[in-house]
Amino acid sequence: xGRLCIPVVExxxxxxxxxxxxxxxxxxLIELRVDYLNRVRLAPLLESPQKPFIVTNRREEExxxxxxxxxxxxxxxxxxxxxxxxxxxxxxATERSFLRSLIRNKGETQVILxxxxxxxxxxxxxxxxxxxxxxxLGADVVKIVSFARSWEDNLSILSLIPFARRRRQRxxxxxxxxxxxxxxxxxxxxxxxxxxxxxxxxxxxAPGQLxxxxxxxIWKMLKL
Numbered sequence: 644x645g646r647l648c649i650p651v652v653e654x655x656x657x658x659x660x661x662x663x664x665x666x667x668x669x670x671x672l673i674e675l676r677v678d679y680l681n682r683v684r685l686a687p688l689l690e691s692p693q694k695p696f697i698v699t700n701r702r703e704e705e706x707x708x709x710x711x712x713x714x715x716x717x718x719x720x721x722x723x724x725x726x727x728x729x730x731x732x733x734x735x736a737t738e739r740s741f742l743r744s745l746i747r748n749k750g751e752t753q754v755i756l757x758x759x760x761x762x763x764x765x766x767x768x769x770x771x772x773x774x775x776x777x778x779x780l781g782a783d784v785v786k787i788v789s790f791a792r793s794w795e796d797n798l799s800i801l802s803l804i805p806f807a808r809r810r811r812q813r814x815x816x817x818x819x820x821x822x823x824x825x826x827x828x829x830x831x832x833x834x835x836x837x838x839x840x841x842x843x844x845x846x847x848x849a850p851g852q853l854x855x856x857x858x859x860x861i862w863k864m865l866k867l
Contacts, residue, residue, distance in 0.1 A: 646831040648672040650848040678709035698723035699732040705759040724752045756782035764789035764796035786815040791823035804833040820851045
């Protein structure tokens, strides 16, 4: 599927269209962060990309910008499904009735079920339990992201990748923060579906996110 996903974090549709055009040259996938938009108009945006497209409407509790009504937030994801989007990303913490409805009505769209911990990295056993919850709900892709408080935290999160591969489950897993950068770099080479990098430093969507240029340069140096 590719290795590098670049988020588009613009406030207007017009700016997002420009960013998508630039991102198409650098990314294997593009993530549209709907929560950054002042006014959501998905149709023109979903018509523009050449690469697979992820629609995300991240709530504030998990590092996003969305502060409004939950039904409206998830309505944007259902609209992405109705428009034939490649992927939607929805949080595991979403109210179960809404979550099950999205998964039940996903059509050809694949659902990325995600969990973000901005305080710590859980133990490997906790991470595996979290993984189990997501797979039982029917995730097409499991995404588990935690905050690295120590270098060892990278080992805990990266151990999920072979764990998922043995179960034939696609996964995205890495750590945030300065100490988590190493997991962002190496996760695709352990078998993660992709990793994330920003278009530029000012367009980062999470702590510790490298730019696409930095990521590809590191991979080139390491001959990966």
